């Protein structure tokens with residue numbers, strides 16, 4: 001049971017992502033003013049202290065009840081899918097772990113502050129990509145891993161080599 005679901009490894013991974021997310025957000029809140037920018041890699045990568053009351057690109061500003069509902073549903077769905085689909089399927093287990101940790105990271109912010117702390121400010125080509133955080137990165141990696149799982153490694157009832 002434990003071997004097929006790698007539950008311990010996945011919980012440790014989720015805890016690590018969540019810790020990285022919350023620690024980085026704490027440091028930004030504690031040591032930076034909102035709007036302050038610290039160049040890390042020229043103008044291409046900066047740490048900019050930012051807050052977002054919405055979702056990606058500031059959608060649904062301030063709709064906290066909506067965010068609580070969606071996040072709780074997403075978290076419950078992820079547990080359900082993990083039990084049902086991720087048996088012996090490493091890619092699916094990893095995808096769900098990243099999605100779970102990412103959703104939980106932003107959920108903690110929304111419950112505590114009714115807004116999300118963002119600080120990763122990248123200039124992609126010439127498009128000033130919205131400022132995001134570790135939780136968003138985990139969510140995006142989880143989405144990409146899930147797409148790989150569905151379209152590439154297929155209905156993996158064997159472990160992805």
Ligand SMILES: CCC[C@@H]1OC(=O)[C@@H](C)C[C@H](C)CCCCC(=O)CCC[C@@H](CC)/C=C\C=C(/COC)CC[C@@H](O)[C@@H](O)C[C@H](O)CNC1=O
Pocket residue numbers: 052054055056057058067070071074102103104106107116117118130131132133135136137139140143
């Ligand atoms: C990443 C999901 C957004 C995250 O969703 C969450 O929390 C989860 C729990 C669910 C929300 C409650 C609702 C999701 C609505 C769908 C959505 O949003 C479509 C997203 C597409 C996405 C592909 C996955 C692209 C990329 C986004 C961005 C860059 O990500 C690297 C921009 C991030 C910045 O706008 C930053 O200010 C956002 C802020 O941190 C709050 N974050 C959220 O709402």
